[in-house]
Amino acid sequence: MERCRLVFSGSGGQGVITAAVILAEAAVLHEGLIATQSQSYGPEARGGATRSDVIISESDIYFPKVTQPNVLVCLTQEAYNKFYTITRPGGILIVDNHYVTTSRKVDAMQRELPIYERVMTEIGKPIVLNICMLGAVIGITRLVKPESIMKTLQSRINPDFFEINQKALDIGMDMVKDYAMP
Amino acid sequence: MNGTLKFVQGNEACVEGALYAGLKFFAGYPITPSTEIAESLAYRLPQIGGKFIQMEDEIGSMCAIIGASLTGSKVMTATSGPGFSLMQEALGYAIMAEIPCVIANVQRGGPSTGLATRGAQGDVMQSRWGTHGDHAIVVMTASNNQDVFNITIEAFNVAETYRTPVILLFDEVMGHTRERLIVPEKDEIPLVERLRTSVKGGVDYHPYLPREDGRLPMSDFGGVHRYNVTGLYHDMWGFPSENPAVVDGLIHHLTDKIRNNVHTITQYKEYFIEDARTILISYGSTARSALHHVLNRRKRGEYIGLLELQTLWPFHGDLIREKCKNAELVVVTEMNLGQLYRQVKIAVDHPERVFLANRVDGVFITPTDIKNMLRLIQGRGV
Numbered sequence: 001m002e003r004c005r006l007v008f009s010g011s012g013g014q015g016v017i018t019a020a021v022i023l024a025e026a027a028v029l030h031e032g033l034i035a036t037q038s039q040s041y042g043p044e045a046r047g048g049a050t051r052s053d054v055i056i057s058e059s060d061i062y063f064p065k066v067t068q069p070n071v072l073v074c075l076t077q078e079a080y081n082k083f084y085t086i087t088r089p090g091g092i093l094i095v096d097n098h099y100v101t102t103s104r105k106v107d108a109m110q111r112e113l114p115i116y117e118r119v120m121t122e123i124g125k126p127i128v129l130n131i132c133m134l135g136a137v138i139g140i141t142r143l144v145k146p147e148s149i150m151k152t153l154q155s156r157i158n159p160d161f162f163e164i165n166q167k168a169l170d171i172g173m174d175m176v177k178d179y180a181m182p
Numbered sequence: 183m184n185g186t187l188k189f190v191q192g193n194e195a196c197v198e199g200a201l202y203a204g205l206k207f208f209a210g211y212p213i214t215p216s217t218e219i220a221e222s223l224a225y226r227l228p229q230i231g232g233k234f235i236q237m238e239d240e241i242g243s244m245c246a247i248i249g250a251s252l253t254g255s256k257v258m259t260a261t262s263g264p265g266f267s268l269m270q271e272a273l274g275y276a277i278m279a280e281i282p283c284v285i286a287n288v289q290r291g292g293p294s295t296g297l298a299t300r301g302a303q304g305d306v307m308q309s310r311w312g313t314h315g316d317h318a319i320v321v322m323t324a325s326n327n328q329d330v331f332n333i334t335i336e337a338f339n340v341a342e343t344y345r346t347p348v349i350l351l352f353d354e355v356m357g358h359t360r361e362r363l364i365v366p367e368k369d370e371i372p373l374v375e376r377l378r379t380s381v382k383g384g385v386d387y388h389p390y391l392p393r394e395d396g397r398l399p400m401s402d403f404g405g406v407h408r409y410n411v412t413g414l415y416h417d418m419w420g421f422p423s424e425n426p427a428v429v430d431g432l433i434h435h436l437t438d439k440i441r442n443n444v445h446t447i448t449q450y451k452e453y454f455i456e457d458a459r460t461i462l463i464s465y466g467s468t469a470r471s472a473l474h475h476v477l478n479r480r481k482r483g484e485y486i487g488l489l490e491l492q493t494l495w496p497f498h499g500d501l502i503r504e505k506c507k508n509a510e511l512v513v514v515t516e517m518n519l520g521q522l523y524r525q526v527k528i529a530v531d532h533p534e535r536v537f538l539a540n541r542v543d544g545v546f547i548t549p550t551d552i553k554n555m556l557r558l559i560q561g562r563g564v
Contacts, residue, residue: 021360025189028362035189037360041299062474063549064359 003057004143005066008133009083010075010099012041012050015130020052022152023134023144027056030148036064049078056143071141072108073133074100075115092140096133111140111179118171127161128168135172140179146170185366192356193218195327195363196260196286197226199334202365203373205284206232206255209246211239211265214298215354216288219260240265244272244285251281252411254376254402256338260286263305264295266312273347274313275413277436280390280398282341282376284334286350288357291544300544301354303466306521309349310495316433318440320447321349321495325469327363330356332371333449333492339374340447344439345398351494353517355467355546376400383407391418396439440496448501449492454480455505458487460556462539463502463526464515465491468547472515475549475556494522499529512536513559515552 006023008016017039024037035056042048053066068088073095074080080100087093091108098116119125119132131153138144146169153165190198197219200208208227210220220236227234233250237243240261247257261269266287276283291297292304305312309321320340324333330352337348379399381387383406392398401407410420415432417423440447453476455461464472469490476488489505506512506526512535514523523538530536539555541547557563 024360028189029187034362038355038358061361062470062477064355064361064470065546065548067548067550 003055003059003061004071004141005069005088006054006056006071006073006137007051007066007069007083007086008054008073008075009049009051009079010073011078012048014050014075015127016050016073016075017041017052019130019134020054022131022149022156023137024054024056026144026148026152030151031144033058033144034061036061038064049076049082051079051083071137073137075129075133077101094133094136094140096129109140109179111136111176113175115172115175118175119168122171123164123167125164128164131165132168132172132175135169135174136176137172139173139176140181142181146173185364185370188363188365189360190327190363191218191358191360192327192330192352193260193288193358194222195330196334196350196352196357197222198363198365199331200258200284200338201226201230202331202368202371203335203338204256204375205258205338206230207247207250207257208232208259209235209237209243209250209257210259210261211237211243213240213262213265215290215301215357216260216262216265216286218357219286219288240268241272244269244276247283248272248276248279248281249403251276251283252400252403254378254400254405256282256284256342256376258284258286258338260288262288262290263292263308266305266308270308270312270314274315274317276347277313277317277319278413278415279411280345280436281347281411282345283347284337284341284350285347286334286352289351289353291542297544299354301356301467301517301546302542302544303351303353303468303517304519304521304542305351306494306516306518309351316437318346318437319349319495320344320346320440320493321351322449322493323351323466324492325356325466325473325490327361329492331363331365335371335373336449339372342374342376343397344443345400346440349495351466353466359467378402379407381407388418389420390416392435396435444496444498447493447496448498450498450501451490451492452487452505453477453490454485454487455489456487457485458509459485460487460511460513461506461509462486462488462513462515462552463491463506463522464488465494465522468515468517471547471549471552475552478549479553491522497525497529499525502526502529503531506530510535511559513539513556515539515547517541517547
């Protein structure tokens with residue numbers, strides 16, 4: 001991997017920005033990579049379209065925004081409608097099939113994953129939806145090791161929630177085990 | 183470099199720099215996109231015996247740091263455009279009374295409440311001329327976390343050295359972008375400490391009588407000396423004076439202490455300037471897009487370079503003229519309608535070769551935007 005650009009999009013409160021921060025922080029603090037994370041959001045505290053851009057690279061990053069993501073994740077229909085066209089040709093588009101109905105095929109690996117459904121049936125708490133999504137992302141891309149994600153989480157969350165986050169990450173990775181990139 | 187590796191926002195890099203420099207007092211009123219500075223310091227300052235106060239507004243914030251600085255602490259406040267507007271009167275007071283302080287303005291779109299969550303660089307001229315009357319000011323900026331950290335320390339050093347307010351002019355993109363920061367070990371970066379008077383208690387202390395080198399030793403307010411501090415023109419005791427010689431002397435002292443040291447104060451970075459036929463001039467987050475473009479074009483053999491200004495004011499016109507003397511094209515890249523562009527035009531030998539590549543719609547300027555605007559400027563079409 002020389003450089004991977006990701007965009008996580010959804011609605012305020014779904015944790016897409018947090019997921020982006022955790023991924024980029026894991027890359028920098030635990031894998032010795034270079035990464036930037038930035039976000040764009042409106043003045044609302046909850047709701048509204050949210051988007052976070054992550055670049056993970058082996059060399060210095062100057063322009064920190066993403067125009068054509070290698071990996072695009074959409075967790076709401078609004079986000080999908082707004083962003084699906086920017087997916088880099090040959091990239092990966094991940095949507096949650098509970099929130100998003102895809103209308104078109106993009107020139108990319110397109111995966112409609114049951115993220116919400118499996119989190120709700122196997123854990124029952126939507127709060128870890130973003131970590132499950134992150135599991136799917138690293139499961140496919142192998143950008144960082146799952147242990148690096150967990151180490152990052154350990155320094156950020158209450159120990160009581162550690163186990164369900166681990167479980168959510170595992171479910172995410174399990175969901176894509178047939179799609180993993182070489 | 184040895185130190186602690188962190189993954190933080192630009193606003194937090196500013197906080198790390200301020201704490202490294204010895205910040206002890208912060209007063210502020212939270213405002214997007216600067217809020218993380220206040221949020222983080224509210225947590226960190228009490229841990230080191232410092233003080234954090236959330237004030238009723240930005241006028242109060244600015245006044246509180248002025249008072250705290252007089253008592254001997256290194257002080258700071260942080261805000262964005264709307265709050266920065268409110269701070270202007272007290273900022274002038276700090277200039278007149280020569281009180282060291284640091285003000286971070288994390289810019290968002292203006293005027294008024296404008297674009298709360300989007301980046302802009304529209305306060306370049308406000309930071310220079312926002313407060314009334316002839317005056318000098320130091321304004322600094324940076325384009326990545328490590329530089330934000332370093333320039334914040336430099337801001338405190340300059341504030342103490344020249345007894346002046348220093349403005350850190352960041353923007354939303356820099357403030358909110360997370361990236362790597364290495365916080366160096368203590369003592370790796372030199373710090374300027376408060377110059378205190380050696381005059382003992384009970385002996386006449388002249389707060390505004392400069393030493394031979396022009397510096398004014400301070401006495402912690404509320405300590406052993408009683409003295410007057412005023413926004414009026416004042417004599418060496420700090421008492422109001424309308425004596426023309428005193429007034430003339432003070433206004434020149436206030437402006438000369440900055441202007442005459444422009445060489446020492448000015449910080450900048452340059453990339454491939456020596457043989458560049460096209461020179462981009464940029465600062466803050468915009469310089470990241472400019473550098474991205476320059477590196478891309480260099481790979482294709484184009485003679486293009488970047489001058490990244492970290493000190494915006496005092497404006498070092500001689501430096502700009504010297505660096506651009508062989509350039510066929512000078513393109514100022516900024517996110518406003520040409521605030522620094524006009525300064526560059528005045529500074530260079532061939533103002534007709536200076537152009538502006540900007541964006542003012544709340545969207546961060548991309549390397550592709552710069553490429554396209556350059557092609558238009560060069561008459562090559564997009």
